[in-house]
Structure formats: structure tokens, C-alpha cells
Amino acid sequence: MEDTLTVFTASKYCNVSSKTIINWVEAGHIKAYRTVGGHRRIKKADLETFMRDQGIPIPEVEDDSTRKKILVVDDDEIIVESIVQSLEEDEFDYEVISASDGFEAGLQVNHFKPDLLILDIMMPDIKGYDVCKKIKTNEETKHTKIIVLSAYLDDEKFARMKENGADVCFSKPLPLHQLKEEVAKLLGLK
Secondary structure (H helix, E strand, O other), X not given: OOOEEEHHHHHHHHOOOHHHHHHHHHOOOOOOEEOOOOOEXXXXXXXXXXXXXXXXXXXXXXXXXXXXXXXXXXXXXXHHHHHHHHHHOOOOOOEEEEEOOHHXXXXXXXXXXXXXXXXXXXXXXXXXXXHHHHHHHOOOOOOOEEEEEEOOOOHHHHHHHHHOOOOEEEEOOOOHHHHHHHHHHHOOOO
């Protein structure tokens, strides 16, 4: 388990509801901080101190290797924060990271080895077609699912993205509940 937890992850760790965790944080029982986007984050050590003080059993270390990994690539910080938060708080407890440019995305694909990539193809230094093609032709990453997002996706670009390996293409803005549904389907969770 990571050193910093979302409210959802903390609730699973304590075996209580997310609302209970929020109530404990707001009452000052658990230290927490807020991200730039206003989302609560709790240090694992602070949560465990609270759990010990309250006599709540601390679970054995979980195997994180079964968690699905998602990489979100977009140069719009607000969109990235919205997608990341939405997926982090999803019932499937994804491990989600982001990249804001093509170079960082390439490094993360090789290092993080995501199960799914959410990619904005209209970024200054990214050619979405090339990214899809590279991922799908590489033996190590060819099983990575790819969701392409674009504000300027027409039928011709949609077809070209599919030819180059995109699994699903959507026009922006895409409602988060629809994106979450598609992510779960592509990862075989629904």
C-alpha cells in the first residue's frame, strides 16, 4: 500500500465507509491534507496511528500486484485532476498516475507499465497515432488498452486512431461516469 491514501483507500483499509473517514478527518481525529483540486489525502502512518489508538485492527500488507494501473496523458491540468480523482475513488481501486507531455508519457509507459492509457491526442508534442502504434507494436506493451480523447475528433481521425491501435475513441468533453464505465469494460471488470 502506498504512503499516501485517498479517502476511498483509507476506508477500505479501516473497513468503514468513505463518509466515516471524512467525518473522522473533519473532527480532527485523523490528519489529512487537500490536493490542489481539493481532494483529501491521508498519510498511511497517520491513519495507522489513529487505528492503533482506537483499537482498530491494522490489516496485513495487501498484494498491490492485482490493482489495475492507469496512465492519464493530457496537458490540461484540470482535466487530468478530474479524471485521476474520479478513477482513484472508483470501486475498483485503480492505481492512477498522470503525464502532461509526450516525453513524460513515454517514460511512464516504460516504467509504470499501465494496463490502460487515457490519451489526449491534441497535445503540442504528441502525435496520437504514433503513440498508439508504438504501444501496440511493442511486445511488452501491446496488451495495454488505449482510450483516446480529443476535442477535435471526426470520423476520419476516429478511423485512423482505431487503425493505429486505439481501443476506444471519444470526443471531449466526456462525462466522467461514461469514461469510468468504459475503463471498467476495457479492463474486464464489468
